[in-house]
Amino acid sequence: MTADTATDVFEEHRPVLLGVAYRMLGRLADAEDVVQDAWLRWSAADRAAVREPRGYLVRVTTRLAIDRLRQIRTRGETYVGPWLPEPYATDFADTVPDTAERAVLADSVSLAVLVVLESLSPLERAVFVLREAFGYPYAEIAAMLDRGEAAVRQLAGRARRHVDERRPRYDVDPAQRRDLTERFLTAAAGGDLQGLMSLLAPDVRLVGDSGGKAQAPLRVLESADKVGRFLVGAARKSGAGLSFRLLELNGGPAALVLSGDKPDSVFQLDVADGRIQAVYIIRNPDKLRALAA
CATH class of the missing domain: 3.10.450.50 (Nuclear Transport Factor 2; Chain: A,)
Known part of the structure; x- marks a missing residue:
């Protein structure tokens, strides 16, 4: 894979990577930093050995986002007043024609849901985002996170119950x-x-x-x-x-x-x-x- 081809492949998947990182972090600047770090990993990787670039890039991005979340929480930064996610420009109507899929994506990036996701552990948040927003099978999520599938199912169930109990129910019309x-x-x-x-x-x-x-x-x-x-x-x-x-x-x-x-x-x-x-x-x-x- 040439350098130009590697760049094209990465740019093709950049929107998905940014979507994963933003849902994980709730901060656009941090998400963009994570995607940039993923690009550095991709550019230095043995790309000939990568059979599925999208899966590889999502795995790298997810792990980098988990590390970034842990760093943020370790620093124990205090925030003055209520916290809301950084506004994120979306246009699902143009990029996702299917109404049901568009509704799922819109809900997963809503301010109300992202505030609830802040209270999940980094691993729970990763599993929830990959499963609920992007529909990855449990087996693939387990491989991305180096966890057993049973453990991932437990994380997913716990995260889903937590979100369902705390997020308000609003119309999405x-x-x-x-x-x-x-x-x-x-x-x-x-x-x-x-x-x-x-x-x-x-x-x-x-x-x-x-x-x-x-x-x-x-x-x-x-x-x-x-x-x-x-x-x-x-x-x-x-x-x-x-x-x-x-x-x-x-x-x-x-x-x-x-x-x-x-x-x-x-x-x-x-x-x-x-x-x-x-x-x-x-x-x-x-x-x-x-x-x-």
Whole structure:
């Protein structure tokens, strides 16, 4: 395999590798670093002995991501306020035509699920991602992780139960989410408290991630009254000069708020029964850099 061919093969599988690494880490910069390390391993490997490049590359990427997760947890870094994953631009409608498969991929990369995955062990997270998001057979996952198939099945069952118990159940209809996102932005930007209250579920939650580097609630807000009043107050303080752009992030519609041409924040909503059940706001500037383009 020539150098050019090796590059072509790697680039063909890069989207899958980045998808695995991002779901494992919840941090785009770390995921890109892991994929770059996988490229270095691939470029130095005896590629003539590799019968299945995709499987080899996913195995290398998964192991590197597990190592990165363990390093992050060993450092014991503290985070100011609630933590949310770094926004990840997705466009499954263009790349995955099958509705059922697209729904699975979108769910596996949603903010709500990735927050739950943070509480899994690195091995549990790897097994869950490979099995639930990418559909790998248990035998292949066992080979990738150098574990017995029975052990992998146990890890998968434990991880699935953990996720099912903790992740909220929300509608995934993108048209409804987009409509409510547009109405939410109109009401919030206009300081329309009554308009917001008509959209928010009584027990709605607002999770703001600033990392202590921007203004956002340091605790999760709960109830329509608290969330609505916070949003109206924030709109009044921000003043003019903000614009909004709708795009797809983490498998669903989201709003990128721009101050001039600089990303200020990202809003995403979870929806059920025609009401907004959760509002996610990401304001940590470190997590918005990839959206600057």
